[in-house]
Amino acid sequence: MEWSIQDIARSAGTTSRTLRHYGEIGLLAPSRVGSNGYRYYDQDALVRLQRILLLRELGLGLPAIAEVLAGQRDTAAALRTHLDLLEQERQRITRQIASVRTTLEKTEGGQQLMAEEVFDGFDHTQFKDEVVERWGKDAYDKGDQWWGSLSDEDKRAHQQRQLDIAADFGRAHQAGLAPDSDVVQAITQRLHEWIGAAATVTKPYFVGLGEMYVADPRFTQNYDRHGAGTAELVRDAMKIYAERNL
Amino acid sequence: MEWSIQDIARSAGTTSRTLRHYGEIGLLAPSRVGSNGYRYYDQDALVRLQRILLLRELGLGLPAIAEVLAGQRDTAAALRTHLDLLEQERQRITRQIASVRTTLEKTEGGQQLMAEEVFDGFDHTQFKDEVVERWGKDAYDKGDQWWGSLSDEDKRAHQQRQLDIAADFGRAHQAGLAPDSDVVQAITQRLHEWIGAAATVTKPYFVGLGEMYVADPRFTQNYDRHGAGTAELVRDAMKIYAERNL
DNA sequence: GTAGAAGTTGACGCAACGTCAATGTCAAAC
DNA sequence: GTTTGACATTGACGTTGCGTCAACTTCTAC
Known part of the structure; x- marks a missing residue:
């Protein structure tokens, strides 16, 4: 069983461009390339693609996914590392949200938004x-x-x-x-x-x-x-x- | 009073590259450019730069900052819009974290990480x-x-x-x-x-x-x-x- | 006069594709 | 047999905000 690029793209919920991209970076090669240059993907490729997309939805980068799929890295280890990153990211955003709220209160309080400097040239x-x-x-x-x-x-x-x-x-x-x-x-x-x-x-x-x-x-x-x-x-x-x- | 590019960069806590970038995109032009091509910035430029950096730390994009500084857009309105974006982003990451945790449990439980889908495409x-x-x-x-x-x-x-x-x-x-x-x-x-x-x-x-x-x-x-x-x-x-x- | 610090203008790189552009193939319709 | 329209291909640029060379010029201090 073999599908054209659009077929698997649709059935896996992604685009043909993405598949070509994965081909370029060596993450997922077509199982066969016709003499006309068309790419065809088989069952195994589909399974691999689904694993790729699953990991990608979790936010892993493509290089990290490649390592995991190549078996060079333990899936669980990669996920734990990634989890840390995600939590840091959430922290950062949470802080940003707090800052924006503070700033909003200031501006709404009628204060000019300017870098007010005192003490040593800083706000x-x-x-x-x-x-x-x-x-x-x-x-x-x-x-x-x-x-x-x-x-x-x-x-x-x-x-x-x-x-x-x-x-x-x-x-x-x-x-x-x-x-x-x-x-x-x-x-x-x-x-x-x-x-x-x-x-x-x-x-x-x-x-x-x-x-x-x-x-x-x-x-x-x-x-x-x-x-x-x-x-x-x-x-x-x-x-x-x-x-x-x- | 006038400073060289490094001077303001350091005193504002950024880099000369950033200042050149802002010059390129028209966000912050030097107040004067010497015949040798050197950029010089004055008081007003410094104040503007500080406002830019302040907004940037809140996560606003440079185009958005440009609009705000140009007075085309109300600061408070821009911040509120931005706040929504940030909160969505935090939501997304929170969901991703939950997903990664679930996936981790599965893989640690010894289950193969594959998209086992049934009934409706799900495990x-x-x-x-x-x-x-x-x-x-x-x-x-x-x-x-x-x-x-x-x-x-x-x-x-x-x-x-x-x-x-x-x-x-x-x-x-x-x-x-x-x-x-x-x-x-x-x-x-x-x-x-x-x-x-x-x-x-x-x-x-x-x-x-x-x-x-x-x-x-x-x-x-x-x-x-x-x-x-x-x-x-x-x-x-x-x-x-x-x-x-x- | 010369070294060394600091300045300049390009131009590539990053992450993960989206989005044309220009062109070739294939199946079906005329 | 040809036209049409859908689908395929390979480039190549755009996105975001600069970091980071590279190659060269200018300023500053001894």
Whole structure:
């Protein structure tokens, strides 16, 4: 018993294009090819095709399916691996859904959808979790309120000040200045004032923030774009500043 | 204030390649291009980039983002549409996970992973409960025995007949034929004969089976993969057929 | 002056086919 | 014997969002 390409395509619920594709990639060859170039598939090919489609519906990739069918890989093992992937994927989407919901609430609350930058040139809402965890919800809310109270102009200016400070740290680092040098400590004071606009700065807060500048790449790059190692200079300078002044 | 491509890439947490891509597709043009071909981006471009990346992290496609940023589309509306998509996607993956789990259990139970299809293109042991409940244990045992008595060849042939019948129903539905049309009734007769091979077909049995085709998604999809609404056509056709012939 | 970092423009690759385009075959109808 | 229409073939591009060379030019710092 032998069928034409359309026949098996229809009976297996797929398309002739798909069969040709499987032929091309060596996943399912026709059992016979006529002198006219027509492909014909027999019983065995049909069975194989059905197994392929079954696995594909489970979401396996064609290369993975090929391995399983070639017996190079245990079906159960492949499925378990795949299951992990699927669960990760679901996790990701679940998180995305949560994010979209949050964003929707924001925009519907009349907020402009803009990357609001505070603290260090980033949308501070992005750091909500970290901030709340380290310094409590009050600290976050206070900073958030303060930020919201600024005009767009003020926001921009504030953000620009941070950029300038970062650039100055970069130049100091480039010049090889020490964290306890007067120049660096002067820049650090400006940083202190800048942060003080948004939050009450305590000693552990300031020191912790400095450590975060090094530990969290989102902050690190903010300084290190002015030269690798700048963030570390800033952290050390902040620690010294805190010891001396806070 | 102006930055090079690497500068904004780093500060926004993306790559220069991405920025060039956005330039190519017209999503974000550099604010200035030097005579040497270098791209430079200003404050406004940075803000725009940040909004783009924000939306992208929520999973929106670049064209959708372009519409939103162009003001052609309301952000909230776009997000709501997107939310629906995400939820569908999560549904799909959840179903896939369930399927993979089922398949895993089967293969670990030592069963051969093959599409054993009977009754309606499915592994009939999967429907044991329903069959026993509706038509009694005898009916199930009889069908099961009959099925077991077939050679693999015969099983295949029987299964193939069902697939052909389903495909024909699909084409009839696509053609807009009525359930009481001669063509559809002829297909239904073939279905009757096909079922008759396994079980004694009575009027309520036939009608009930038709209803199950619509009520149980495992059956429904078997027909509806040939076009949404096919299962309903089959049910109606079976009812009419039963009234006239059983 | 020269090295090395950073910039540029192509162009391919990925996953799994969908979708033309241009053309050849086959069975049935005229 | 020919025409027609359905079905077949082999390319080859399009899809999504960049990653990743490759080959070359430009800037920056010593």
